[in-house]
Each structure stands twice: as C-alpha cells, then as structure tokens.
Amino acid sequence: MSSEIKTVGVLTSGGDAPGMNAAIRAVVRKSLNSGLKVKGIKKGYMGLLNEEIVDMEAHSVSDIIQRGGTILGTARCLEFKEEEVQARAAEICRKHGIDGLVVIGGDGSYRGAQALAKHGINTIGIPGTIDLDIACTDYTIGFDTAINTAMEAIDKVRDTSSSHERCSIIEVMGRNAGYIALWCGVACGAEDVLLPEKYDFNEQTLVNNIIANRKKGKTHHLIINAEGIGHSTSMARRIEAATGIETRATILGYMQRGGSPTCKDRYYASIMGAYAADILAAGKTMRAVCYRNGEFVDYDIDEALAMEKTINPYQYEVSRLLSRNESV
Ligand code: ADP
Ligand code: F6P
Numbered sequence: 001m002s003s004e005i006k007t008v009g010v011l012t013s014g015g016d017a018p019g020m021n022a023a024i025r026a027v028v029r030k031s032l033n034s035g036l037k038v039k040g041i042k043k044g045y046m047g048l049l050n051e052e053i054v055d056m057e058a059h060s061v062s063d064i065i066q067r068g069g070t071i072l073g074t075a076r077c078l079e080f081k082e083e084e085v086q087a088r089a090a091e092i093c094r095k096h097g098i099d100g101l102v103v104i105g106g107d108g109s110y111r112g113a114q115a116l117a118k119h120g121i122n123t124i125g126i127p128g129t130i131d132l133d134i135a136c137t138d139y140t141i142g143f144d145t146a147i148n149t150a151m152e153a154i155d156k157v158r159d160t161s162s163s164h165e166r167c168s169i170i171e172v173m174g175r176n177a178g179y180i181a182l183w184c185g186v187a188c189g190a191e192d193v194l195l196p197e198k199y200d201f202n203e204q205t206l207v208n209n210i211i212a213n214r215k216k217g218k219t220h221h222l223i224i225n226a227e228g229i230g231h232s233t234s235m236a237r238r239i240e241a242a243t244g245i246e247t248r249a250t251i252l253g254y255m256q257r258g259g260s261p262t263c264k265d266r267y268y269a270s271i272m273g274a275y276a277a278d279i280l281a282a283g284k285t286m287r288a289v290c291y292r293n294g295e296f297v298d299y300d301i302d303e304a305l306a307m308e309k310t311i312n313p314y315q316y317e318v319s320r321l322l323s324r325n326e327s328v
Helices: 020-033 044-049 083-095 107-118 143-163 179-187 203-215 232-243 253-257 263-281 301-306 313-322
Strands: 007-012 037-041 053-055 100-105 122-127 167-172 192-194 221-226 247-251 287-292 295-300
Touching (some): 007 044, 037 044, 100 263, 122 263, 122 301, 143 221, 143 247, 143 263, 167 232, 179 221, 179 313, 203 221, 287 301
Parallel strands (some): 007 100, 100 122, 167 247, 192 221
Antiparallel strands (some): 037 053
16 A cells, blocks of 8 residues: 655665665655655664654755765664564654655665555665675665775785785675675686585685696685685685695675765665655655666565575676686
C-alpha cells in the first residue's frame, strides 16, 4: 500500500561509505524542493529508537558533498530485527510526523526498511556500501572511493615488496563478497586474487605459483586476499615456511571506508538521493533505488532482496590470465 507523504526522514545505517553525505544532501534538497519537510535521524535505526531526530533545512547539508563518513552518523542495531522493536520504531516515526523514510545502507539496512514499510511507513532504500554486494544494483555508493583508496595502498606495498623481493598478502574489505578484491586484483596486476566466492583453500597451488614466478624472475608476488577469507597473517607465515620466500601480510582495514568520495561516488549518490526523494514524494513505498544496465531504476525491496549476485566468471578468468607473464 502506498500513500502521499508530507515529512521525509533520512538515515544512514550499517557500515559508512564515502558518498553517503552526497546522498543525504540530495534527499534533503530534492524533498524540500518538492515542498516536503525533512528530518534527519542520527545513528541509523538505533538513533530512531532513541528519537535522535533533527529538522533538516537546505543549509543543514551545506559543505558536506566532499566529506567522507556520514554527517548523520551510523550504527548497527541488532535489536531492530525484532518485530516488536520494528513496530515501536514505526510508532516513533508517526509521533514525529515522519510518513516517508529514506534508508541509505546495505542489504541489512534494506531489511529494516522492508519491516518499517510493513508497519505503514513509506520507505525507500539507497545502496550505500563499499562492498558492491547488493544484488539488484550494478553500483553501490562508496565502492569507487574504496577501490581507489585500496589500489593506491596496494601500489605502495608493491614498491617495497619488489625492493625486498618479498611476497605480500594484502587483505581488503568486502565482508563475504569479493568485488573489492577482484577490482583491485585486476587494477594492481596481482599474481593471485582470493575471493570468498571462488577460493578453494588449496594453499599448495599458491605456493607452486609463487615458486614458479620467482624462478621466472619476478621480484614480487602480490596476493589480494578478500576479508571473507581472512587469516592473512597466519597464511603469510605458512607461505613463507613452504616457499622459503619472505612473506608479509598487510590488512588495509578501515582506511578503505574513509576519505573524500570520488566524483563517481558523489554523482551516483546525488542522482540516487534525488531519485529516492522523487519516488517517495510520488507515493511509492518499499522500493530500492538501483543503477542497472545504464539506468537509474527502482525495484520492490522484497524482490530486490531475493535477487542473487555472483562474481562474473569471465572477469574472474581474465583476472587470473592477465597476471601470468608467459605466452601459453
Ligand atoms: P548493511 O546495511 O551494510 O548490510 P548490516 O547488515 O549490519 O549492514 O545491517 C545494518 C542494520 O540494519 C543492522 O544493524 C540492523 O539494525 C538492520 N538490519 C539488519 N538485518 C535486519 C533484519 N533482518 N531485519 C531488520 N533490520 C535489520
Ligand atoms: O559493509 C562494509 C564493511 O566495511 C565490510 O566490508 C566489513 O566486513 C564490515 O563493514 C566491517 O564492519 P564494522 O564496521 O562493524 O567492523
């Protein structure tokens, strides 16, 4: 069921992502432009339950488009999975006059939006996560900044790795998804890329590859390890013992989530934020804003959450092939 709304709430939830501020700015300014009131909800669903709600004006979002993080703050709020808590949150929205809510976050956050919609609050999800792991959309806000931050860091590790003729295992974020690892692996010419979706945990293959590359004269060997596989430090110890080649692990960690968003993240966030404000103003509810096949579109959140996403097999194969410096 959908109905027209008068006051829009906006919150960010789950892990922060560069570009969330640009999305908040777009939601606020486009909604105000449509004659709606806007309220900012601090610290995700936790802040909603604690009624940390502030009025937003056009100037509330000045000077934020270039800033990383989220001016509203974010949180993980596990109790939001409980039906009784979701019903209370919907009541809090009604108490504050919030009849439409834009949730910027990952698929966990979409589940919260789905629940609120079922309790009568019109909700729209915007994909905000560095992980690129939301199936309904080809793009998630924060991914571009995160991969560029990781790429620059990996290039630096490569310099010192070559100088010392070491093997380097570099762990990138992505929870259970390997997109950051795949993109950085290709962009940095890594010799091995370990993705949760593909890795067979056969370390002997890695060891053989490292030894073969060293025999061919390669001075470094970069292994990009996705967070979902983990254990980079102990893996480095085992690989060093098996190959006799000094091996170091670098875990890039939270630096990947910070920093000023790239132009691409600011652009997608701005268009998605405006699009969310428009479909909310038009009375739509329980929709996920997506970028798919070159267009900004929206899907039913139930449908969006039922979709599956897998690593493209061709792209994975190419990532493996390009790192081999041999003719056949
Ligand atoms: P992301 O949104 O980036 O996937 P999480 O999975 O941590 O991050 O989810 C963010 C928040 O969304 C959670 O802390 C919780 O408040 C809410 N959430 C997650 N899963 C559910 C669910 N099944 N039902 C309701 N709310 C949920
Ligand atoms: O979803 C974004 C992300 O950075 C993942 O890549 C990572 O697994 C997770 O969040 C870390 O979450 P937290 O901030 O709770 O440690």
